[in-house]
Amino acid sequence: MSKIRFLTNADMPDVIRLFQKIFQKSSKQPSPALKAYLQHLYIGLAGETAPASKVLLNEQGAICGFIGVHYFDYLHGTQLLKAAMVGSLMVDNHEQDPLGGAKLMRSLLDDNYDLILTETASETTAAMWKKLNAVQFTNYSLDWLRIISPLKFAVETAGSKLGLLKLFLPVAGFIDQRKRNAMPHNSLRWSGTPQNWTAGQTLQCQQIDMAEFTALYHQFSADFASRPQWQEQQFTARLQDALQKPDYGQPFMVKAATKTGKTVGLFLYHLRNGGTARVLELLSHPKAASQTIDALIHHAAQNGAVAIRGRTQPLMMEAMLGKRIAFTHLASTMVWAKDPAMLANFETGRAQLNGIAGEHWSCLSGHPL
Numbered sequence: 501m502s503k504i505r506f507l508t509n510a511d512m513p514d515v516i517r518l519f520q521k522i523f524q525k526s527s528k529q530p531s532p533a534l535k536a537y538l539q540h541l542y543i544g545l546a547g548e549t550a551p552a553s554k555v556l557l558n559e560q561g562a563i564c565g566f567i568g569v570h571y572f573d574y575l576h577g578t579q580l581l582k583a584a585m586v587g588s589l590m591v592d593n594h595e596q597d598p599l600g601g602a603k604l605m606r607s608l609l610d611d612n613y614d615l616i617l618t619e620t621a622s623e624t625t626a627a628m629w630k631k632l633n634a635v636q637f638t639n640y641s642l643d644w645l646r647i648i649s650p651l652k653f654a655v656e657t658a659g660s661k662l663g664l665l666k667l668f669l670p671v672a673g674f675i676d677q678r679k680r681n682a683m684p685h686n687s688l689r690w691s692g693t694p695q696n697w698t699a700g701q702t703l704q705c706q707q708i709d710m711a712e713f714t715a716l717y718h719q720f721s722a723d724f725a726s727r728p729q730w731q732e733q734q735f736t737a738r739l740q741d742a743l744q745k746p747d748y749g750q751p752f753m754v755k756a757a758t759k760t761g762k763t764v765g766l767f768l769y770h771l772r773n774g775g776t777a778r779v780l781e782l783l784s785h786p787k788a789a790s791q792t793i794d795a796l797i798h799h800a801a802q803n804g805a806v807a808i809r810g811r812t813q814p815l816m817m818e819a820m821l822g823k824r825i826a827f828t829h830l831a832s833t834m835v836w837a838k839d840p841a842m843l844a845n846f847e848t849g850r851a852q853l854n855g856i857a858g859e860h861w862s863c864l865s866g867h868p869l
């Protein structure tokens with residue numbers, strides 16, 4: 501009979517090999533970078549507390565499954581909740597134990613959590629969570645895309661599979677630039693944005709350092725009725741990892757302010773020159789959401805982005821309407837709550853989730869481990 505227990509440091513070699521086999525689909529030895537990062541992610545970040553992740557053992561006592569979990573406090577009104585963010589879920593030899601993944605997920609219900617969260621649930625995993633009475637929240641489960649330079653974006657997208665197409669980038673860039681220069685300054689089109697987009701310059705953008713980003717992040721987060729209550733070292737560790745995504749390019753931490761100097765928006769994105777900007781974090785004052793989104797798009801465009809994409813934040817979605825932004829569903833955000841009343845702020849979008857409060861801050865995305 502299979503057995504589930506908490507992860508220990510001694511388990512990490514087996515967990516790393518399992519990760520290499522299932523997620524990287526390789527029988528080769530894991531790279532030193534992958535070994536070091538998974539050790540850091542699942543053991544090192546636990547600090548003085550015990551790891552929250554779990555392993556599944558087969559009848560012979562060998563590790564055949566794993567579920568990656570990070571614990572943090574979550575403030576719900578004045579009530580402090582114990583929350584778990586669930587990431588990697590993997591089971592080897594699924595045929596021998598087809599319920600292995602479900603067993604790992606169900607075991608979390610015995611760990612005295614008030615909330616269990618995930619933002620990367622596949623259709624299969626989402627169905628498993630629903631059987632455990634977790635709720636799928638559509639407004640947190642969408643990815644958005646705004647095209648800036650359509651021909652270069654098309655070449656970039658197709659070129660990832662057909663490398664020779666990248667030879668057409670200079671020509672595509674020349675055509676895009678001419679078109680953008682000819683567009684009216686306030687034009688809104690699905691096919692791109694103007695070179696000198698007036699609406700995107702309503703706010704003044706300035707790149708900032710980690711200390712200022714951290715202070716502003718906490719300031720904007722206070723507007724959410726439910727939100728993570730980070731320990732200082734928890735947030736710092738997440739932000740440090742979030743900046744290390746070389747596959748996505750250079751990180752940009754930016755504040756957006758009015759002409760009087762009041763900061764009303766904050767965003768963090770990565771951009772590789774001539775590529776798609778990937779937004780990890782987007783926050784704003786409630787009355788400045790539209791201007792902040794415009795400022796983000798314009799800032800990325802001025803730095804050479806061909807498009808910009810990110811994960812939805814419900815309170816920003818209404819402001820996105822009419823901006824020629826497309827939405828798609830790639831993975832689901834699921835929330836399990838011990839008390840259904842705790843879900844109220846998620847239902848209205850007034851709970852902070854995704855971004856640094858989600859899963860994509862880690863180097864498991866955007867880093868060649």
